[in-house]
Amino acid sequence: MLPSTILDDARPESGDSRVDVANLPGGAFLEGQWQTAGMTLEVADPQDGLVVGHVCVSTAEDVKRAIGHIHRHLQFADWPLRARREALEKASRMLGEQAERFAAIIAAESSKTIVEAEREVRRCRETLRLSAAAAEELVGETLAFEDSLAAGNKVGWYSRKPVGIVAAITPFNDPLNLVAHKLGPALIGGNGVVLKPSGRTPLSGLALVQVLLEAGVPSGRIAAIVTGGGVSEALITDERVDLISFTGGPVTADRIAAAAGAKKILSELGGNNATIVCADADPETAAESIVAGAFGVAGQNCLSVQRVYAHISLFNDVLAHVVRGTKSLTTGPKLDRATDVGPMISEAEARRVEEWVAEATAAGGTLHAGGKRRGAYYEPTVLTDVPSKCRVIRDEVFGPVVSILPFIEVQDAIYAANNSDYGLQAGVFTRSIDQALAIADKLHVGAVVINETSDLRIDSMPFGGFKKSGVGREGVRHAVREMTEPKNTIINLGEPPR
Numbered sequence: 001m002l003p004s005t006i007l008d009d010a011r012p013e014s015g016d017s018r019v020d021v022a023n024l025p026g027g028a029f030l031e032g033q034w035q036t037a038g039m040t041l042e043v044a045d046p047q048d049g050l051v052v053g054h055v056c057v058s059t060a061e062d063v064k065r066a067i068g069h070i071h072r073h074l075q076f077a078d079w080p081l082r083a084r085r086e087a088l089e090k091a092s093r094m095l096g097e098q099a100e101r102f103a104a105i106i107a108a109e110s111s112k113t114i115v116e117a118e119r120e121v122r123r124c125r126e127t128l129r130l131s132a133a134a135a136e137e138l139v140g141e142t143l144a145f146e147d148s149l150a151a152g153n154k155v156g157w158y159s160r161k162p163v164g165i166v167a168a169i170t171p172f173n174d175p176l177n178l179v180a181h182k183l184g185p186a187l188i189g190g191n192g193v194v195l196k197p198s199g200r201t202p203l204s205g206l207a208l209v210q211v212l213l214e215a216g217v218p219s220g221r222i223a224a225i226v227t228g229g230g231v232s233e234a235l236i237t238d239e240r241v242d243l244i245s246f247t248g249g250p251v252t253a254d255r256i257a258a259a260a261g262a263k264k265i266l267s268e269l270g271g272n273n274a275t276i277v278c279a280d281a282d283p284e285t286a287a288e289s290i291v292a293g294a295f296g297v298a299g300q301n302c303l304s305v306q307r308v309y310a311h312i313s314l315f316n317d318v319l320a321h322v323v324r325g326t327k328s329l330t331t332g333p334k335l336d337r338a339t340d341v342g343p344m345i346s347e348a349e350a351r352r353v354e355e356w357v358a359e360a361t362a363a364g365g366t367l368h369a370g371g372k373r374r375g376a377y378y379e380p381t382v383l384t385d386v387p388s389k390c391r392v393i394r395d396e397v398f399g400p401v402v403s404i405l406p407f408i409e410v411q412d413a414i415y416a417a418n419n420s421d422y423g424l425q426a427g428v429f430t431r432s433i434d435q436a437l438a439i440a441d442k443l444h445v446g447a448v449v450i451n452e453t454s455d456l457r458i459d460s461m462p463f464g465g466f467k468k469s470g471v472g473r474e475g476v477r478h479a480v481r482e483m484t485e486p487k488n489t490i491i492n493l494g495e496p497p498r
Contacts, residue, residue, distance in 0.1 A: 021052055021053070021101075021104050021105050021108045021203075022052075022053050022105050022203040022206065022207055023101075024053070024203065024206050024207060024210060025210065026039075026056070026206075027039040027041070027054055027055035027056035027206070027226070028055065028056035028058055028062070028206075028224060028225050028226060029206070029209055029213075029222070029223055029224045029225075030058075030062055030065060030066035030069065030223045030224075030225060031065055031066065031069040031223075032069065032219035032220060033219075035056050035058075035062075037056070038056045038057050038058070039054040039055060039056050039057075040054065040056075040057050041054060041055050041056070041057050041199060041202075041226065041227055042054055043055060043109050043200075043201070043202060043203055044109075045108055045109065046110070046111060046200075046343050046344065046345050046346055046347075046376045047333065047334055047342065047343045047376065052108040052109055052203070053108075053109070053203050055199075055202050055203070055206065055226045055227070056225075056226060056228075057226075057227055057228045058225045058226065058227065058228040058231055059228050059229065059230065059231070060228075060229070060230035060231060060233070060234035062225060062228070062231070063194070063225055063230075063231055063234035063235050063238070064234060064238065066194055066223035066225060067165060067194060067223075067235075067238050067240050067241065068240070069220060069223070070165055070192035070193075070194065070220060070221065070222075070223060071165060071192070071240045072220070073192065073218065073220025073221060074162075074164065074165070074191075074192050074220075074221075077218065077220055079190065079218055079221065081135055081138060081188075081190070082135075083216065084132075084135070084187060084188050084190065085132045085133075085135045085188065086132075086216065087187070087212070087215045087216035087217050088128050088129075088131045088132035088184060088187065088188060088212075088215070089128075089129065089132045090215040090216060091128050091211050091212050091215035091217075092125045092126075092128035092129045092132070094211050094214065094215055095121065095124060095125050095128065095208075095211055096125050098211070099118070099121045099122075099125075101207075102117075102121045102124075102176060102204065102207060102208075103117040103118045103120075103121050104117075105176075105203050105204050105207055106120055106121070106175060106176055106201075106204050107334050107335060108203070109175065109200070109201045109202075109203050109204065110172060110173070110175050110200075110201045110204070110345070111172075111173070111297055111298050111300055111334075111342050111343055111344055111345050112297055112334065112342065113334045113335075113336075113337075113339050113340070113341075113342045114334060114335050114337065115337060116296065116297055116342075117334075120174060120176050120177050121176065123177045123459060124176045124177040124180045124208070126459050127177055127180040127181055127184055127459045127476060128180055128184050130184070130459055130460050130476040130477070131180070131184025131185055131187070131188045131476050131480075132184075132188065133476075134184075134185065134188050134476050134477050134480045135188055137160070137477050137480045137481060137484075138159070138160045138188075138189065138190075138480070138484065139159070139160065140157055140158040140159040140160060140486060141157065141158065142155070142156070142157045143155075143156035143157055143158065143488065143490065145490075152492065153492070153493040153494060153495065153496045154490055154491060154492050154493060155490075155491050155493065156488060156489055156490035156491060157488070157489055158486040158487060158488045158489070159486070159487055159489070160189075160481075160484040160485065160486055160487070161190070161484060161485055161486075161487045162189050162190035162191040162483070162484055163189075163191060163242040163243045163264065163483055163484060163485055164191060164192070164240070164241075164242035164243070165191065165192045165193070165194065165240055165241050165242050165243075166182070166186040166191045166192070166193045166194070166241075166242070166243045166244075166245055166483060167193075167194050167196065167235050167236060167241045167243070167244045167245070168182035168183060168186065168193055168194065168195045168196065168245050169196045169232075169235075169244065169245070169246045169247070169248065169256075170182060170195070170196070170197050170198060170205060170247055171198050171247050171248050172198040172200040172201040172300075172345050173297060173300045173301060173302075173345070175197065175198065175201035175202075175203075175204035175205060176204040176205070176207075176208060177459075178247055179195060179197060179204065179205040179208055180208060181459070181474050181476070181479065182195070182245045182247075182474075182479075183195060183208070183209075183212065183222070184476060185476055185479035185480045185482075185483050186245070186479075186483050187212070187217060187221065187222070188480060189480050189483045189484045190484070191221075191242075191243075191483055191484075192220070192221045192222065192223075193221070193222055193223075194222075194223045194224070194225065194235060194241070195209065195222070195223065195224040195225075196224075196225055196226065196231070196232065196235060197224065197226060199226055199227040200345055200346070201345075202226040202227075205224065206224055206226075209222060209224045233259060236256050236259055236260045236263075237259055237260060237261070241263065242263065242264065243263065243264040243265070243266065243482075243483060244256060244260055244263055244264070244265045244266070245265075245266045245267075245474075245479075245483075246265065246266070246267045246268075247267070247268045247269075247302075248267075248269065248270075249269060249270060249396075250269045250270070250421075250468045253265075253267045253269050253470075253471075264482075265471060265472075266470075266471060266472035266473075266474070266479070266482055267470045267471045267472065268302065268463070268464055268465075268469070268470040268474055269422075269465075269468055269469055269470045270302045270396045270398070270422065270424065270468075270469060271302050271303065271304075271306075271396060271422045271423075271424025271425060271445075271454070271465060271469050272306050272307065272394075272395065272396050272397075272420045272421070272422040272424075273303060273304065273305055273306055273307070273422075273424055273425050273426060273427075273445075273453075273454035273455075274305075274306070274307040274308070274309060274416070274417035274420075274426050274427075274454070275289075275290060275293070275305050275307070275308050275309070275426065275427035275428070275429070275453045275454060276308075276309045276407075276410075276413045276414070276417060276426070276427070276428045276429070276439060277308065277309070277310040277311060277314060277318055277429045278311055278410065278428070278429060278430035278432075278435060278439075279311040279313050279314060280430055280431045280432060280435075281311075281314065281429035281430055281431065282429075282431075283310075283314045283317035283318045283321055284317075284321050285429070285451075286310075286318060286321075286429040287318050287321030287322045287324075287325055288321070288325060289427070289429075289452055289453045290305050290308055290318075290322050290325075290402065290453055291322055291325035291326055291329070291380075292453075292455070293305035293427070293452075293453035293454065293455030294306070294380070294400065294401075294402040294453075294455075295326070295329060295340070295341050295380040295400045295402075296455065297342075298341050298342055298343065298344050298378065298399065298400050299353075299380075299397065299398065299399045299400035299401060300344060300345060300349075300398050300399065301398075301455065302396075302424060303424065303425055303454050303455045303456070303457060304397075304398070304454075304455060305402055305427070305453045305454055305455055306392075306396070306397055306401070306402060306403070307393060307402075307403055307405065307416075307417070308322075308402060308403065308404040308405065309405055309406075309407045309413040309416055309417060310404060310405070310406060310407070311406070311407060311408075311413075312406045312407065312408050315404070315406040318404065319368065319382075319384060319404050322382055322402070322404060323368045323369050323382050326369040326370065326380045326381075326382050327369050329341055329380050331377055331379055331380065341379075341380055341400060342377075343375070343376035343377045344376050344377070344378055344399060344400075345376070346376055347375050347376045349376070349398075349399065350373050350375070350376050350377065350378045350399070351373070352399075353373075353378050353397065353399035353400070353401060354373045354378065356390075356391045356392050356397060356399075356401070357371055357381055357383070357392065357401060359390055359391060359392075360383055360386045360387075360390040360391075360392045360393075360403075361383075363386070363387045363389070363390050364385055364386075364387060365383045365384065365385050365386035365387070365390065365392075365403070366383065366384045366385045367381070367382075367383060368382040368383065368384060369381060369382040370382060370400070370401075378399060378400055379400070380400045381400060381401045381402070382402055382403075382404065383401065383402070383403045383404070384403065384404050384405065386403045386405070388416075388419070394420075394421075395421075396422065410435070410439065413439075414439060414442045414443060417443060418442075418443060418444050420467075421467055421468045422465065422467055422468050422469045423444050423445045423446065423465045423466030423467040423468075423469050424445060424446055424447075424454070424464075424465035424469040424470075425445050425446055425447040425448070425449065425454035425455075425456075425457075425465065426443045426445045426447075426448050426449070426454050427448070427449045427450075427452055427453035427454045427455075428440060428443075428448060428449070428450050428451070429451055430450075430451070436450045436451075444466050444467070445465055445466060445469075446462075446463070446464050446465035446466060446469065446473075447461070447463075447465075459475065459476060460475055460476055460477065461475045462474075462475045462478040463475040463478075
């Protein structure tokens, strides 16, 4: 690979067309219609500010109309489970046929390189396929009346029914697959859903809605509204919304919970993920995984490796390998397949990371690689000697920064890893299965990955964390259960025959 550098020319090469790449029929979808009026919100490529599309600026009244339309459809229009499964299966196939188009949309509006965008499209196909397969989750079982004092001559069973209307609020960093993780389970469960994608990256989600409609999802089951004054409040406070599924930050989640009232809320709120490298680990293997896990999508990944605790006997080796791997990364244009790290989602976010790193170095931290910004680009950065009070240790960086710290006793590394308001995932490197399982048992996180970093997820696993990392679990089958409820049916057979 080329040495780590921010290339001077971040403009697209001649012949590259990113403008109007989405080719959508409208900039919002409600009441069964694509909306073409009020398409005044520009969607710009964070790499260079090039406008790649426009979407609607909606109103609170639009939200009420969208919810009302879905509410009426749920009352009067049936959509059998078989039809739901077939629509999601078809959507997955259609997405495969349009994979190049969707990858172009993701790369145009987000921070992802074209290689990362192509990977997200493949994962989204998998998420839709898993959503269709989750039809088998919508079963129940008989009620044990024969083993009850209240039995009488009764029989009964329960089945799983949709909660009703789901509000799906998604972030910018996975603009396609995180939308699918909400829409797929909601739709297979028989719900209606109102999507509110990030205003920074709305085109991918709107394009997925278009595919779902073409695949057979009834227009009365889905709506998509991006932005506008009072839109968010109208969505989360409407009494006809039964469940809110939100991916974002804990501050916003607190506001949603306070405003929403007595609603079911599922939230995935990020992480401050640690990786522990034990004394018996291979430092080069661990370092390779740390570099990959820390800097993908310019570090804008809830599973990104942020803190590394390396045993003191391996500390210098791990640091040297991580620094060498970091400096080998190429930071540059997203559509160049040689690029490893693209821009952050905005210059403001890159400036924030720059400030956090400056705070760490001013407090005594040592900079070993990176630490430079140009526009929305921030070079992959490696720090050591960072005090625990600094934000790059204490909070979620959500940028291309990793801090490496030594430990002597394993229990000290476990304590340090757990000493965070977040508890999403963690990684452990060791050759000892006994040690691996002992550490995994003590880490207070939603997943522990052994001989890998925190940056691993399959779309079928129960995904989420402890503490401020969220409430409930995503992962298709698990989200389907969250988005449905058991409903009992009981029959009184009357007096038994004599």
